[in-house]
Structures are given as C-alpha cells and as structure tokens.
Amino acid sequence: MIDLEALPDPEVLKSIDHEEWLQNMIDRMVAESDALGITWDANVSSDPAMIQLELAAFYAMLFTSYVNEAARNQILAFSTGADLDHLASFYNLARLPGEDDTRLRVRIQLATIGGSVGGTKERFKSVAMGADIRVRDIATWRVGRDPTVNVAVLSTEIGGNASQSLLNIVQTALEAPGVKLVSDRYEVMSAVRQIVDVTIIVTLSPDAPASLLQELESHLVTARDAEVDLLGLDLTRAWITANAMLPGVSNIAVQLPASDVVAGSNEAIAIGTVTIVDGGRSR
Structure with missing residues (x-):
C-alpha cells in the first residue's frame, strides 16, 4: 500500500499572504481612483476605504482557508470523522x-x-x-x-x-x-505461534529509582507489541537490549533467549514472561 504520510501536502487553493493580498487590493484601488481623477491616500489607516480593504483581505484569506480545509477532507490522507465515513461508503465500507x-x-x-x-x-x-x-x-x-x-x-x-x-x-x-x-x-x-520468555540482568545508574526494574517488564512487552510490522519480525537479543535501555539503565545483559529467535514470514513472536535480575548499580 502507498504510505499516505509520505505524500506531499496537497494545496487545493494557493495559500495567500494577508499583507500581500492587502497590498494588491490597495494598488488596484489607487489605480481605479486615478482613472476617475480621484487622488486617494492609501497611507491613512483611519480612512473608511482602507478599513474596508483590510476587512476584504482578511475575509478572502479566511474563505480560502475554509475551502482548503473542506477540500483536504475529501482526500484520504487527511479526511477525518464523518467525511471519512462518506469516503468509505463509496467503497461499500x-x-x-x-x-x-x-x-x-x-x-x-x-x-x-x-x-x-x-x-x-x-x-x-x-x-x-x-x-x-x-x-x-x-x-x-x-x-x-x-x-x-x-x-x-x-x-x-x-x-x-x-x-x-x-x-x-x-x-x-x-x-x-x-x-x-x-x-x-x-x-x-x-499468527502468534512462538511465545518467548525473556530474562535480563539490569544494572541501574546510581540515581535511578528501584521501581524502574518493575517498569521494564511491561515496557518490553508493550514495545514488542508496538512494532508496526510484527509479522515475520525476528526477536533478537539486540532488540531486547535496545528496548530495555531506558533512561536510568546503565547496562543490560540478556540471559534468555540464549540466541536470536527467528520468525517465519507468516508468524509473529510474542514475549511471554519477563524476568528482571537486579544487577546492582553502576555508571
């Protein structure tokens, strides 16, 4: 499938800069006034005409933003809520x-x-x-x-x-x-046809809380489960070490599994019991 997040951000309508838009309107106003023989000073901010131009530029920018947002919500990568439900209904979903x-x-x-x-x-x-x-x-x-x-x-x-x-x-x-x-x-x-128990020796830094040892148990299981492409993903000792190195952990020694556990292309490996051995404290 196409990675929607990798696609460039669409620009349905050209985004406008308020100051640039206002200046264009002022220039047009001066030109039209000159054509009628009217001298108009655009530098007077209290001029009612100037106030109207500023309001017009603001609402033009606001309208463009509304249209952009409405159009973006019809694009799959950005559609949300009820708009996404309507997109899904087109495919009978x-x-x-x-x-x-x-x-x-x-x-x-x-x-x-x-x-x-x-x-x-x-x-x-x-x-x-x-x-x-x-x-x-x-x-x-x-x-x-x-x-x-x-x-x-x-x-x-x-x-x-x-x-x-x-x-x-x-x-x-x-x-x-x-x-x-x-x-x-x-x-x-x-898909889960291998459940692997993990045992690691954890050395904490001198100022790390002792509760970190208990947190590591659930952290490893959650980290494994959060892998995007879990099917066919080996459970390596390097993966265990990398994911166990939380702030406050100074060293990890993996005892089990004794070697990397290879996953078949059609299977997932889950972590079973996590045993944490206190390896003391060290920098």
Whole structure:
C-alpha cells in the first residue's frame, strides 16, 4: 500500500499572504481612483476605504482557508470523522464500532487494491479487518498446489495472539457468499505461534529509582507489541537490549533467549514472561 504520510501536502487553493493580498487590493484601488481623477491616500489607516480593504483581505484569506480545509477532507490522507465515513461508503465500507480513522483509512486502501474477488492478499486482509476490529494484520499463503488458503491472524490485543472466537469470525467472513471462491478452502490460525520468555540482568545508574526494574517488564512487552510490522519480525537479543535501555539503565545483559529467535514470514513472536535480575548499580 502507498504510505499516505509520505505524500506531499496537497494545496487545493494557493495559500495567500494577508499583507500581500492587502497590498494588491490597495494598488488596484489607487489605480481605479486615478482613472476617475480621484487622488486617494492609501497611507491613512483611519480612512473608511482602507478599513474596508483590510476587512476584504482578511475575509478572502479566511474563505480560502475554509475551502482548503473542506477540500483536504475529501482526500484520504487527511479526511477525518464523518467525511471519512462518506469516503468509505463509496467503497461499500462502514466504520466498525470503536474503529479509529487510521484503521478505517487502511481498510479503504485495501478495498481499492483488493477489490478483485480473485483472492489477492489485499482482498483477504480487507475482508478480515472488516470482520472484526480486533484484527490487526494477517498473512496468507498456499503450500504447493494445495488450494487451501492459510490465513494467520494477528490480534490487536497485547501479545497479538488471536482467540478462537476471533478466528471463527474471520473464517465466517472469508466463507461468506460473494467472498469465497468455489475452489478455495481456508485454514485460519493465530499468527502468534512462538511465545518467548525473556530474562535480563539490569544494572541501574546510581540515581535511578528501584521501581524502574518493575517498569521494564511491561515496557518490553508493550514495545514488542508496538512494532508496526510484527509479522515475520525476528526477536533478537539486540532488540531486547535496545528496548530495555531506558533512561536510568546503565547496562543490560540478556540471559534468555540464549540466541536470536527467528520468525517465519507468516508468524509473529510474542514475549511471554519477563524476568528482571537486579544487577546492582553502576555508571
């Protein structure tokens, strides 16, 4: 999909500078007055004509701003709220209960590039994300000539593990009339197929609070879960060290896992139990 945030900021109407706009209006006013044989002094700020020109320049700038904002809200990257709902309706999509603008934008993109019923990855992801707001991502693949479509579901819940109820919802959505091809069979599973326990020895700086040791447990789990592309992402010892080096931590020694844990392209690795060993204090 196209990264909407990487696109240049659109300029539907040319932005105007108030002072430049006002000066153009003053110059026009002087020229028109001269043509009628009237000498008009534009330097008198209390002149009623000058006041009117300043007001006109202000409202011209305000109107341009309103039009720009209204036009931008019809562009997917900037559309929000009800305007985004109307954009979604063009693709026969409706916002799910609790769904935020960012997720709905992703579904709109998927609907445009996965519109074919031919079984593209984007098509399957569009259907799965539209089935339940807890679907964060999916991976799809076939093995050899087997027509079975394997679908690994990554959940939005901490750790990413998809519950059986969520898997059932996705399976039902994929097998719905108008979605399922006659030749397709679906094997829906959780994308999280490895849960790795982590043990680290943490050395704090002399002035760091002791509570930092406890904070590290939840911090590592949350940091892992916040990774944008979690599917296929290895859990490396370097990743653990980098994410455990919070302000106040002077050193980290990873005991477990003993080596990097490799993820398959269609699976996610979740962090299980985090054990923090107090390594004392040092600069």
